[in-house]
Amino acid sequence: MEIVTAHGPAEAVLDGPDGPAGLPFLLVLTHGSNGGVDAPDLLAVRDVALGLGGAVARVLQPFRAAGRRAPGPAAKQDEAWLEIVGALRRRYGDVPLVQGGRSNGARVACRTAREAGAAGVIALAxxxxxxGKPDKSRAGELRAAGVEVLVVNGDRDPFGIPDAADAAQVAVLPGERHDLAKDPAAAGAAAGPWLRRWSAGPRVAGRRPAGAGRTTA
Known part of the structure; x- marks a missing residue:
């Protein structure tokens, strides 16, 4: 599915139900700054969501569709993302929206969650x-999301690991680096209980679920 934005066309790969009838949730996922929608962790989370009856859209953002590696200004990237999500919501109706992505895509999902009307965010890596620059923390993007955020990071990620206080839940995967490619299924397993909560209906923004905190898979 091509989605035209003010900053160029995006592409969405759609899986699962193609309409809102009986749909428990819509999960919209995106890639990192130099990646694509077939990253192993994205596919693992997609598979779990499909198993729960959800619809999944894996979005190739305009800068990657145009062959660029750098996303450009955050404001323009976020504007394009909100246009993409708006088009998808028109297709799937008023069902609970969970948005997420890996790395740079996780940042976009957090920054836009409130305006997109998301029920929650899955932030992979x-x-x-x-x-090497821990003083340049981006924890504020997690804390300002305005909705519950599940973080899934590897314990060997050179980009660091958010603290338990930065999100509703932080799952730390042993032996994984930034690509979460050693055992992608573990990322899906971490997202499973989270998505089951959304499949039961929308959550209250900002409320920390039972058992929230930092966990090690």
């Missing part, structure tokens, strides 16, 4: 800071 959230890049807490540039490698």
């Amino acid at each position: 959230f890049p807490l800071h540039p490698p």
Whole structure:
């Protein structure tokens, strides 16, 4: 599905039900700054969502569709993302929306969650800071999301690991680096209980679920 935005066309790969009838939730996922929609962790989370009856849209953002590696200004990237989500919501109706992505895509999902009307965010490999620069923390993007955020990071990620206080839940996967490629199914397993909550209906923004905090898979 091509979606035209003010900053160029995007592409969405759609899986699962193609309409809102009986749909428990819509999950919209996107890639990192130099990645694509077939990243192993994205596919693992997609598969779990499909198993719960949800619809999944994996979005190739305009800068990647145009062959660029750098996303450009955050404001323009977020504007395009909100246009993309708006088009998808028109297709799927007023069902609970969960949005997420990996790395740079996780940042976009957090920054736009409130305006997109998301019920929650899945942040895979959230890049807490540039490698070797812990003073350049991006934890504020997690805390300002305005909705519950599940973070899934590897314990060897050079971009750092958010603290338990930064999100509703932080799942730390042993032996994983930033690509979460050693055992992608573990990322899906971490997202499973989270998505089951959304499949039961929308959550209250900002409320921390039972058992929230930092966990090690």
